[in-house]
Amino acid sequence: MSFPFFSKDEPIVRKNAENMTAPSVMRTMRGDIEAIKNGTNDSVFFQNNQEERMVSFTPGIPSKSSIDSPVKEGNPFREYTRDERQIKNPFGVTSTLKRSIPGVFSQATNEKSGVTPMITEGEIISDQPKGRKNIFIVGGIVMIILLLVSTGGYYYFFVAGKQVAEPTVPENIIQKYPSRVAEDIPKELPYALDKANYLSVNTEVVSPADIEKILFQVASRIKEASIIQPIEFLITDQNNNPIAFNRFVFLLKLEIAPDILALIDETFSLYAYNDAGNVRLGLDLKLKDQPALLSALPKKEDALPYALRALILEQNVNVAKTIPFKSNTYISRLQTRAGQDGNSDKQIGQEFSLRYANIDISRNLSVDYVITNNHWYIGMSRNTLRVLLDTVAK
Secondary structure: OOOHHHOOOHHHHHHHHHHOOOOOOOOOHHHHHHHHHHOOOHHHHHHHHHHOOOOOOOOOOOOHHHHHOOOOOOOHHHOOOOOHHHHHOOOOOOOOOEEOOOOOOEEOOOOOOOOOOEEOOOOEEOOOOHHHHHHHHHHHHHHHHHHHHHHHHHHHHHHHHHHHHOOOOOHHHHHHOOOOHHHHOOOOOOOOOOOOEEEEOOOOOOOHHHHHHHHHHHHHHHHHOOOOOOEEEEEEOOOOOEOOHHHHHHHHOOOOOHHHHOOEEEEEEEEEEEEOOEEEEEEEEEEOOHHHHHHHHHHOHHHHHHHOHHHOOOOOOOOOOOOOOEEEEEEOOOEEEEOOOOOEEEEOOOEEEEEEEEEEOOOOEEEEEEEEOOEEEEEOOHHHHHHHHHHOOO
């Protein structure tokens, strides 16, 4: 086997190579485009382009037969046993990409628009257009954005909003604070029921109008508290000392006859009673001489309603100067008392002889009184006197 590197004929090869000329074939653009579409002469043209660096040719493109025939003689570097395509692609991977031929413009027709763009040297030609890939990328980005917006909206309206609008209340708090807890707390009464209450007035500057205003306030509080028991009051001065009855008569301008007033002790109590929604006043006067009062009172009792008119709390009540009195009897409520043997026996209530004078029958206003046990009980209505006899006169 002879090695061309050491052959004596090498100058002859180079000489023959210098005298070689390419076939005079006219090369046109149309032929190049058809060769690119058929895929036949692209590799041959690349091979010839490489051989142009070693051998000079005259202008023109060689024929297919001369290009396809391998040159083995006179060039030791062209002795290959395998195809040149396999050397360039040893793994046998076939690509759909095509490279344009240097120095030649390629054309590819767009089927939809019919426009044939020009492809310059070295540009990669792909079977799949690039615009289609961009559409998929943009569509994917839009889908991701819509998914994020939908997820955020669902969380805001259905998760976060529900947590703020519907706070949970522990069950133990509901059990500790029942709905009817206010009914279990007893109402605080403005006045005591089992003992006397104090009404203080400044005896140095008080006027009859001021005392009447205090009495109106007492009546309003009793009606607001719905008290039905008679309430006892002691009238005191600014030093909280009880006021004598003759002093009270002077401050309120009660026109009681002096001889009658002289028979009344200083100690007295004022009562307020809710008589079917209208508060009426009553008096419990301690007497100095009961027989003397029983003797002197019948001569002047007709003027008693007019003398006590300041104790009427209703407005626009006309009281005549003289109103005749009538007699009546009243039996107090039955009382149960324990006998000496320990057994309880019922006794009939006490019977009282009373006197009364009607001021306004439609309003149930009258002056009723009873003198018993050295006490003078006066009521500004029939029911007021009777409740005093049931609770006080025992």
